[in-house]
Amino acid sequence: MKRYLLAFAGGASFVCLINRPLPVQAMPDLEVAHDTLQLNDAERLNTLNSSASYDVKSFHDSIIVNDTQAESIVSTDSKQQDSSILNQKQESKNLGLTAVPSSSLQATPRSSNRVAASDVISQVTSVSQLSDVQPTDWAFQALQSLVERYGCIAGYPNGTYRGNRAMTRYEFAAGLNACLNRVNELIATATADLVKKEDLTTLQKLQEDFTAELATLRGRVDVVEARTAELQANQFSTTTKLSGEAIIAGIGATGGASGSNDSNIILTNRVRLNLNTSFTGKDLLITGLQAHNFLGGVSGSGSLQKSLGLASPLLSASSARVSFEPQFPGVDVKTLSETGSNDIELYKLLYIFPVAKKLTLFAGTAAEVSDAFPTITPFYGEGQEAISRFAGLNPVVRVSGGTSGSGLASAAGFIFDISKQVDLRALYGSVNANITTSAADVAGLPGVSNTPLGAGVFGGSSIVATQLTFRPSSSLDIALNYAHSYHEINILGTGLTSSDIYSLAGVSLGIPVTLNSVGGTVSWRFSPKVALSGYGAAIFVNDSSGRVDASTTFTSWMAGLHFNDLFKPGNNAGILFGQPLYRTSADGDARLTPEGERRAVPYHLEAYYRFKVSDNISITPGAFVLFNPEGNSRNDTTTVGVLRTTFTF
Template identity: 45%
Template structure:
């Protein structure tokens, strides 16, 4: 091919210039180079915006001393079938394939035919036409292949358009199969509970599931409407008389029901207000951990992350759970991100929250019921290190199910002012809390990452007897990536779930702080990538001194989770 090519160049400068043309205009028809980074993607996108030129002097990288200058000049001025990049460069030294050459040649042939049709054939010499004819014959096979490929793409596109689910919506699904068994000695009890009559923990093996179907719609290309359907029967390990007796053993993907009934549990719409501002409006099921960075990307997902509830991220992101509201994220540059949010809890499924933001008959609504005001500043000085400072102010309007951390940690830490622990304190006490957190992640190498969090909460009553509590917690995760194979992750998670460490909360009978001891959370898991769409995760969860009571037996939860994505 090389010898024939250079022999043809001797015939006419048209061939030389066509070679340069193909290096540019053919990119719009076919990009043969694999895009592996953002810079290449940007260059490929630029190549689709090649503009026609009227003078060779418009190319900043083409000089009169260049060996092909006259050929380029002839093609531009005589035929007008040459184009350049948007930044006024021609990039004449770029290598090209035979397909690209054929596409460029075809462009010139189309231009010649146009000139003939408009009675300007005198601009084309017989010698040039003979050359073009020889070129067309020489590359007839490539031109036919190119036309065939285009015809094939058009046929496939037509078929997809005729049979696709929607022109604006795509379906993304996840199915979790879970085999699990908690085991240990006696069920855990709170420190204030009479421990003389304990019951054995039920250690039966269970097999359960959770399925989620997400409908993602985009109307501008930079926005997203999400509607999620959920069904499942993975029961909370703390549910029932034979269970573990503590929420510390909860899995990160339990659904709280046992009938696999289908419900729409999440509706939201996100869009770009500008290049630096992202806005998300939650109508139902809003959760802070899905709206902001939680600094634990290897384990934050419920279906593909940590096995436990506590191991996914800091409890501060549980504030305002299942709410409606607004989240705004500002990214002025790659190093700094600032997020502000407001979420108010809704009536959720069949469990009626008497202070829901979506019930006008309860005299609470969006602003007077349970709500959270949230802010987070994250700083990423380099690709390896990222740190966040987080604050959340939460108001609980006196629901009997007051729950500071949405059942993460000890029962006392989640509702330190309930009648169970304070001998007659009203169950509808209004509560406010100020939550402070620091989170961070450090990427030692592409295959080793360390993440962690620490949090401090002050909570106080707004009605009834004046009470206050101080609560601490922390956690750390270690991820060994590509361990035993590409895409696999070996994880270790350790921490202290929320624990009441101070305040004037006292049991009337014992006059002592109820969370007198310390619970520890230890988790080991191995995320095995069976394929791009199937992940198998075996692991074990160990809770030392459950419910912050060292009189309780250590509890274990063995789990095998299989996650299908489609």
């Protein structure tokens, strides 16, 4: 309601110009009463986020709608509506100060809200009758003129004016009407207090003095109207916003398996177009298209990690993978069919919609776990931040193809805002929902069909994942993750290590497995431009067939420092160290160390620096070093260097 107080002050000042010009003064402590809305709260789906005007970052620390794409889901926070209702209630309580005309007729709105008898207002003839108005008050002259010259301001029965109280729209209408009636009365009776000639002269002089400024403003308004009309005539859609990202990167590496040759420097690209559509202003439909030229296929042929000798026997899983490379390049993993370089694919199709004040639902046929869960670590951002797959997200979020980079899963879930500091999110995902029946086995791989992930929404490989996010303060974010997965074949589905395939070492690839994964991620911004972030994860793999007795545990951790505006505003940097996924125990028929390997703890060291060339272009040089790659000391220390250029629009 303070906005209305400002409006009334403007109206009162106009009336006072009849008496004498008033100096322009800033009104203190005026606040806008409405808040904005965000998806992933980005982080709300950030926020969603942010986001009724859907500011989406892949709906992260969204929809949001994120960060990066579209880094959050549309928030269901209805505080704005509640605030409006509360304001209406407050108006009915505040009907205590109403301006009246000099005839002492009190203006009251036609409403069930009536002024209490104890608050009846009386007309005052001198500003000195108002005990709480002092000559030092910034609006003293205006009040003095309105009271003593025009007689159209009233006070409370106790002799107070209460000038700092927010006014209602009814009070504004009554006060303005009273003053206008008084002016009309003066004109009609032709009293000596009629508007003076010198006042009109002053007004005319002001108009002449500001002729140039008024003409300039008129010209600007005309330009804005013309541009608005042009935008309306050529707009893409009234409901859809188009955004995009193009990444071009040079990648080189040395080291790898003993006896392998260094890879040639390669030039890669990945282009994404995102259509973010809102039908109601609170919902969000994300449609994403992408193309890339990473190679791999079923055998991993042509991939960087395969040339280094560090890839898994199938599907090129490795710790040498960069952040913006899809998990299964060159192959449709659902059917093991080959795909071509720069083929266009639908990597995102997801609909997010609120159903209650604190509850939002989402569903789609091309989605990833990271779409629904807020990103805690600042290193995540495939086109802007860390350059390795290891650094971006907790491995628990990546299990079962949760971050395949190709919208592998059909998923449905919810976001429940427990409070401003806590939210709970969960989903069910199936990576084979569009497959009717399983195909025949692949030759030489018993139990592995040409549809290796199974068939049907509730048959074959699936995942149930949840994340509980805490924000106890503005500088601290904490996330706890749990995922339960079932896989038709013996894999982890993270793409983070060569042990991703044959997760139960020594057990056939065709043996189905069950995964229980737990993890936590923390980000602490101990200064405005520096954050300490890290994660820890454990994945427990068990045989699910009953034909063997085998289990294995994998662990991983990471810690690093992230810098904002380093050396120049908009430039970010990161340095981090950690342990990639490593098999720490094995029981039953499972082996701890695959045959031919020399067991050793792997480590990952990474640094990068992002130059912000403009609002739409950034360049990120960086490198990461792998010690004991893939947990095998027989492998040479490996260095992967990246020069990444990212265009956003």
